[in-house]
Amino acid sequence: MSTSEGDLLHVVTADDISDGRRKLGTTVIWGSFAILVIVAALQWADANGRADFGFTSWRPTLYAFCLWSVGLCWGQVLRFGEYGKRTLFVLPAALFVGAMVVFPLIFGVGIALSDWNLSSPDGRQFNGTDNIVEMWNDPFYWNALKNMVWYVLAILPEYAIAFGLAVLLNAQIRARKFFRVAFLLPLMLSPVAVSWMIGKSMLEVRFGPIARFFRSLGVEDVAFFSSPEMARFMIMAMDAWTFIPFMMIMILAGLQAIPKELNEAARVDGAGPWRGFWEVTFPLMLPVSITAILIRIIFKLKLADIVINVTSGGPGGATDTVTSFIFREYRDRSNVGYGTLLAMVYLVIIVIFMTILMKVSERWTRPRT
Amino acid sequence: MKTELYNMVARSRVNRRRLLQGAASAGALAAMGARPAMAEAHGSVRAEILKIPGVGMGSPTDADWQKVGELCLGPTKERVAEGEFAGVELTFMGLNNQNLHNFLFRGFLKPWEAYTGATINWIDLAQADYNARLQQSIATGTVDFDIIEMGAPFEGDTAGRGLLDEMPEWVKEQIEADDLVGYLQPPVGTWDGKTYRITIDGDCHTFAYRTDYFGEGAIGGPKVPSTWQEVNAASLALKGQTDPLTGLDAHGFLDPLKYQWGGFGFYFLADRASSYVKHPDSPAWLFEPETMKPMVNNPGWVQAIQDVFDLVAADAYPADQVNADPNTTAFSQFLAGTGSMLTWWGDVGSNARTSDSSVVGDVVGFGINPGSERRFNAATASWEDEMNEAPVMSYIGWGIYVTSRVSGDDLKRKAAWSAAAHLGGKDLSLWTSAYPSGFQPYRNSHFQYEEWEEAGYDRAFVEDYLGSNVDSYNHPNAAIEPRIPGIFQYYSIAEDELVKGINGQYGSAQETADAIAAAWEDITDQIGRESQIALYKASLGM
Numbered sequence A: 001m002s003t004s005e006g007d008l009l010h011v012v013t014a015d016d017i018s019d020g021r022r023k024l025g026t027t028v029i030w031g032s033f034a035i036l037v038i039v040a041a042l043q044w045a046d047a048n049g050r051a052d053f054g055f056t057s058w059r060p061t062l063y064a065f066c067l068w069s070v071g072l073c074w075g076q077v078l079r080f081g082e083y084g085k086r087t088l089f090v091l092p093a094a095l096f097v098g099a100m101v102v103f104p105l106i107f108g109v110g111i112a113l114s115d116w117n118l119s120s121p122d123g124r125q126f127n128g129t130d131n132i133v134e135m136w137n138d139p140f141y142w143n144a145l146k147n148m149v150w151y152v153l154a155i156l157p158e159y160a161i162a163f164g165l166a167v168l169l170n171a172q173i174r175a176r177k178f179f180r181v182a183f184l185l186p187l188m189l190s191p192v193a194v195s196w197m198i199g200k201s202m203l204e205v206r207f208g209p210i211a212r213f214f215r216s217l218g219v220e221d222v223a224f225f226s227s228p229e230m231a232r233f234m235i236m237a238m239d240a241w242t243f244i245p246f247m248m249i250m251i252l253a254g255l256q257a258i259p260k261e262l263n264e265a266a267r268v269d270g271a272g273p274w275r276g277f278w279e280v281t282f283p284l285m286l287p288v289s290i291t292a293i294l295i296r297i298i299f300k301l302k303l304a305d306i307v308i309n310v311t312s313g314g315p316g317g318a319t320d321t322v323t324s325f326i327f328r329e330y331r332d333r334s335n336v337g338y339g340t341l342l343a344m345v346y347l348v349i350i351v352i353f354m355t356i357l358m359k360v361s362e363r364w365t366r367p368r369t
Numbered sequence B: 001m002k003t004e005l006y007n008m009v010a011r012s013r014v015n016r017r018r019l020l021q022g023a024a025s026a027g028a029l030a031a032m033g034a035r036p037a038m039a040e041a042h043g044s045v046r047a048e049i050l051k052i053p054g055v056g057m058g059s060p061t062d063a064d065w066q067k068v069g070e071l072c073l074g075p076t077k078e079r080v081a082e083g084e085f086a087g088v089e090l091t092f093m094g095l096n097n098q099n100l101h102n103f104l105f106r107g108f109l110k111p112w113e114a115y116t117g118a119t120i121n122w123i124d125l126a127q128a129d130y131n132a133r134l135q136q137s138i139a140t141g142t143v144d145f146d147i148i149e150m151g152a153p154f155e156g157d158t159a160g161r162g163l164l165d166e167m168p169e170w171v172k173e174q175i176e177a178d179d180l181v182g183y184l185q186p187p188v189g190t191w192d193g194k195t196y197r198i199t200i201d202g203d204c205h206t207f208a209y210r211t212d213y214f215g216e217g218a219i220g221g222p223k224v225p226s227t228w229q230e231v232n233a234a235s236l237a238l239k240g241q242t243d244p245l246t247g248l249d250a251h252g253f254l255d256p257l258k259y260q261w262g263g264f265g266f267y268f269l270a271d272r273a274s275s276y277v278k279h280p281d282s283p284a285w286l287f288e289p290e291t292m293k294p295m296v297n298n299p300g301w302v303q304a305i306q307d308v309f310d311l312v313a314a315d316a317y318p319a320d321q322v323n324a325d326p327n328t329t330a331f332s333q334f335l336a337g338t339g340s341m342l343t344w345w346g347d348v349g350s351n352a353r354t355s356d357s358s359v360v361g362d363v364v365g366f367g368i369n370p371g372s373e374r375r376f377n378a379a380t381a382s383w384e385d386e387m388n389e390a391p392v393m394s395y396i397g398w399g400i401y402v403t404s405r406v407s408g409d410d411l412k413r414k415a416a417w418s419a420a421a422h423l424g425g426k427d428l429s430l431w432t433s434a435y436p437s438g439f440q441p442y443r444n445s446h447f448q449y450e451e452w453e454e455a456g457y458d459r460a461f462v463e464d465y466l467g468s469n470v471d472s473y474n475h476p477n478a479a480i481e482p483r484i485p486g487i488f489q490y491y492s493i494a495e496d497e498l499v500k501g502i503n504g505q506y507g508s509a510q511e512t513a514d515a516i517a518a519a520w521e522d523i524t525d526q527i528g529r530e531s532q533i534a535l536y537k538a539s540l541g542m
Helices: A020-049 A059-080 A083-086 A090-110 A130-136 A139-153 A157-169 A176-186 A191-202 A207-214 A228-257 A259-270 A273-301 A304-309 A322-331 A338-364 B003-011 B015-033 B041-049 B062-071 B072-080 B103-118 B127-138 B150-159 B170-177 B226-237 B266-277 B299-313 B326-334 B347-354 B410-425 B426-434 B451-456 B459-471 B488-502 B507-528 B529-539
Strands: B089-095 B117-126 B147-149 B206-210 B341-344 B363-369 B376-377 B382-384 B398-402
Touching: A020 A059, A059 A090, A059 B410, A090 A338, A130 A338, A139 A157, A139 A228, A139 A273, A139 A304, A139 A322, A139 B426, A157 A273, A176 A228, A176 B127, A191 A304, A191 B015, A228 A273, A228 A304, A259 A273, A273 A338, A273 B347, A304 A322, A304 B398, A304 B507, A322 A338, A322 B150, A338 B062, B003 B363, B015 B103, B041 B062, B041 B426, B041 B451, B062 B426, B072 B103, B072 B410, B089 B103, B089 B410, B103 B117, B117 B127, B117 B341, B127 B150, B127 B341, B147 B150, B147 B410, B150 B398, B206 B347, B206 B459, B226 B266, B226 B341, B266 B299, B266 B376, B266 B488, B299 B488, B326 B341, B347 B363, B363 B459, B398 B410, B410 B426, B451 B459, B488 B507
Parallel strands: B089 B117, B089 B147
Antiparallel strands: B147 B398, B206 B341, B206 B363, B376 B382
């Protein structure tokens, strides 16, 4: 019986696969797999000093993996014919993801549970949960996490501003197209450029034009990054300036998708502008808003470039983000094991946080009945 | 030679008066029928290469580098037969900063390749990528280069792990290693008594000050501060006064209170601390050699941190100093007329006269780093009321090293060392110190000011600026950093903790220093205490 039975409409040719061909397919798959296992085992033995086969790199295992991948794909066609060919639409991509995402992730977990300082002559040493304990007792990491809470909370006012701008741009105002493009410009700038042009130049306390402007108004002590609160606020402001247009454009698209009839019907029923917005527009915009906020949160959790360039996390860690801290741990201290653990834990925190947020938002956006 | 210094000289190129002077001299000689004495080959090469392309004749090009390389081939030809390295292929890893470093090496080595028959493949790296690339190569056992341009602080990571090839005796003779300034002599460049480095650069911090702040009747007092005690006193006294040049608020010493600068910011605290803690009887001033116990929380270091805290508490710094990194203090503050005292590398000296944003070119002076009226003796754990100076040799300069990849192949080894020796040759080094190359003078022969003057340089400036360098280089109590694995990790975490202290997150200077010491202990334990002790002692020549 063909495995494609019951799905005949999608089968172009009726396969009549012989037992010999099927066996050949099985042999190709398991044969190439056996080669992969043997080569990997030999390399592992070579790398761990249990034997000396003269391997200089892990390329033989990579080549064996490629061979197995080809064998697996070919074997599908041999064994299942047309149905196997359909598998080929997905299988190479799955193998690629496995090789480029899943394997490095598993490898990364191994590094995260290791004591691996690049300067250590002993190389990588498995140290179990030591890195987790160190993280638990690391005030720099907790400080950065605490800062992230502040940074994420700043998304709420950003959202309000973005919504306001979107409503304005959705209204019949003069030069609407010009303003739409103009408001989008900050999003097109690299955060590194923003850091230097604004953080390091315009806000520079000695020669920056903004500082000079405030001094001309009689403000004595003009310093934008000296106090922890002010520095954090300025980082938030620069980041917001860059990314508010992103939320704005998403919300604008949502606003334009709302049928005008709904607002007209509300007006006919006697709703004023505020009630129309609050009872009709805003609820209809919730799915778009939640999506915009969730994507913005993901962006925000990766915040690092502006911080690294402008304050290096200072003053006294007030503006440090988890990513900028991990950057220092990696770049300046070559502390690969600990840095990887911090990144992994952060990834887990983000996944859990985003999952909860999506579940909760799903409830919010569910139509009220 | 730093690019900026060259540009400065280039601006003051030959003028009409000098041209007439030269013409008159030549005319007089011709009239007398005199013939110049034949200079010895060595001297004539030096004079000849200094004319390529000529001071004030624009930036040197690849053709100029090749000409210099060709003229300096003499020592190579004495030791290598033509075509001796035919078929040998070498890989050279270095920097491409400012289109210098490797760009020059390519030109210098082209005639060497043509003569010897060897071929060189190049790995060019940006400064920001360099450390990570080197560390990863070492850690993953993928050293894929035969010759490397490297800073001395990485000798612990490389020589300490047997990744370098020992320098043959003939190379020492070829490069005339005895000519190196005091602090670049062994133990720098050596490891466990073996020499690995061909020095091609020198580094040190020097003291820059505003001459209009100090002197009779000046706002900073009658004399330039020469100790950290005087520096702090002057900084406090200047508060509330007016800068004589800019008319803005006057300020004293400029500490980069942001400090976080990838580890390089720590040098600026070290400038203050070395005079307190670097005792002439011992080369150790960061760790105790027998235990790797950090010295950074001993009373001397704590005093240095306290000095900074005192100026912070007195509000003696310019506004927003907590966000001033070393780049800011040097280029946005000092050169722009804010503040009156600074420690930095040579760039400030050259930029003072050449940078368009500098306003202090005519009122800047140089000296070695301030000393201290008392010093802490770690051996006796007591203060001594002795004057102490200890200029910091920050980073120790670049060198050329040969990796152990070539050790098993005699011909390849000789080729690699010959190429390296060509780059570190005495005559060629004169050219790199006189023209834009990314390297500072580092040999005693580089400080023969007559050669500079003959080449067209302003002698007064060269003597003042380079004089502060040579005095620091040859100081008997120079503070030389340990070349141990991960040294910049120690500096980096120290910067983080120091900034926390400055921002009031620790109760005192002692607590801040203790936090640094604790972090350093963790790094030592992580890298391996026993190996660190061994490597530290080796780097100190103990």
